[in-house]
Amino acid sequence: MILFGIIEVATGFSHDFVGISTSTSLASTIIDATIGAFYTAAGLLTFTMKRWAVLCAIALLIADVIGRLGLVATGLFPLDSTENITGIVGGTCIAAIFAVYLLRRVSSLFSRELTAGGKGGEPKGQKNLGRRQP
Secondary structure (H helix, E strand, O other): OHHHHHHHHHHHHHOEEOOEEOOOOHHHHHHHHHHHHHHHHHHHHHHHOOHHHHHHHHHHHHHHHHHHHHHHHOOOOOOOOHHHHHHHHHHHHHHHHHHHHHHHHHHHHHHHHHHOOOOOOOOOOOOOOOOOOO
């Protein structure tokens, strides 16, 4: 995600990456760079593997997807070539897949956190309930 974000920022300023071109307007530059910064920040937050950070990363990836759709809807990302169409669809899908993966991962981690007991392995809030201790 970090690498994709850095590439997105660079593309925002250069308006060209491997045959994919964006609008040269100031609005396009700012939005592309912001989307790239969101993508990079999401990658960095994911490294912490803290629940709050992963949730923030998911929010940033959702903002990335919305931003990409907004670029297309406003005409700031031209769909005049196969490369551009492939780039926007592929990039948006990758960001969405990262978000879904992280959401599933954080849900899994959080559910284990809620059900994992202390030292005895009992779910939180439950006592031994008469079972023998080894």
